[in-house]
Amino acid sequence: MAKSKFEYVRSFETDDTCLRNCYIVVRLDGRNFHKFAEQHQFAKPNDDRALGLMSRSARSVMEELEDITIAYGQSDEFSFVFKRTTTWFKRRASKLMTHVASQFSSSYVFYWKEFFGEQPLLYPPGFDGRVVLYPTNRNLRDYLSWRQADCHINNLYNTVFWTLIQKGGLSTTQAENRLKGTLASEKNEILFSEFDINYNNESAVHRKGTTLIWEKRNETVSKRIKRPNEEEQQVPVTRSRKKVEAYHCDIIGDQFWEEHPDVLEDDT
Numbered sequence: 001m002a003k004s005k006f007e008y009v010r011s012f013e014t015d016d017t018c019l020r021n022c023y024i025v026v027r028l029d030g031r032n033f034h035k036f037a038e039q040h041q042f043a044k045p046n047d048d049r050a051l052g053l054m055s056r057s058a059r060s061v062m063e064e065l066e067d068i069t070i071a072y073g074q075s076d077e078f079s080f081v082f083k084r085t086t087t088w089f090k091r092r093a094s095k096l097m098t099h100v101a102s103q104f105s106s107s108y109v110f111y112w113k114e115f116f117g118e119q120p121l122l123y124p125p126g127f128d129g130r131v132v133l134y135p136t137n138r139n140l141r142d143y144l145s146w147r148q149a150d151c152h153i154n155n156l157y158n159t160v161f162w163t164l165i166q167k168g169g170l171s172t173t174q175a176e177n178r179l180k181g182t183l184a185s186e187k188n189e190i191l192f193s194e195f196d197i198n199y200n201n202e203s204a205v206h207r208k209g210t211t212l213i214w215e216k217r218n219e220t221v222s223k224r225i226k227r228p229n230e231e232e233q234q235v236p237v238t239r240s241r242k243k244v245e246a247y248h249c250d251i252i253g254d255q256f257w258e259e260h261p262d263v264l265e266d267d268t
């Protein structure tokens, strides 16, 4: 096909191919969710409808896009990890990131009703995205550990903060002052000695966030089979299917990774 004289503008596009052999992480974060949470009356500190919708949208991203092996989410953010050998969209960062962000955003709106029922969505939410490359399994695990540690630090703080207000009758300023400079152990102690709350017994979704991975599950269905010279029969047929499974467990230690050795590829 003959080229038009306008064709040269294509050469203005910059190359954003992600370095080979690296895990490609796309992290999304809700835009101005401080306001979004207020306007939609999210429960404080954790709204299970909102967290459920985030995970549902992340599941849709994993099911619709290729080569995401693990995703981790907490609060208004979700990280998606493309396997290090992916060739999807020629590893172009902008393509990968925008597909993740748009699939996630449209799913968030599409599934809103499943989680919020008749409560209306007041305006279209947005999510920012960024791409980060991690060359080694250690780097990738440290990245995910960083996000889970962030989840823990924020959730412990928010749990004590809102308990002081909701159960202790403090104002937000008083609660802030009470917590200024306190260590994690002191926050745990406030919850335990003043409110009879053992932080470790709080919901795992809130303490650990949500990890999504692909797992093989055996699925048994009943099939009608007719063999020659025999009556038609119902027989159980088992086949192995890949499904996205959710975990709310520690992913900082080794146990999760030992139990799911297929998530990471070998470093060598």
Ligand code: DGT
Pocket (backbone or CB within 6 Å): 029, 030, 031, 032, 033, 034, 035, 037, 042, 043, 044, 045, 046, 047, 048, 050, 051, 075, 076
């Ligand atoms: P950004 O990301 O810079 O556009 O601004 P924000 O406001 O989204 O800030 P960010 O992402 O650092 O913090 C997340 C906000 O979302 C934070 O203000 C608390 C709110 N949020 C997230 N999950 C929940 C929830 O389950 N309940 C409530 N009440 N708020 C939540």
Ligand code: MG
Pocket (backbone or CB within 6 Å): none
């Ligand atoms: Mg922010």
Ligand code: MG
Pocket (backbone or CB within 6 Å): 029, 030, 031, 032, 033, 034, 076
């Ligand atoms: Mg945000």
Ligand code: MG
Pocket (backbone or CB within 6 Å): 029, 030, 075, 076, 077
């Ligand atoms: Mg955030």
Ligand code: MG
Pocket (backbone or CB within 6 Å): none
């Ligand atoms: Mg197109």
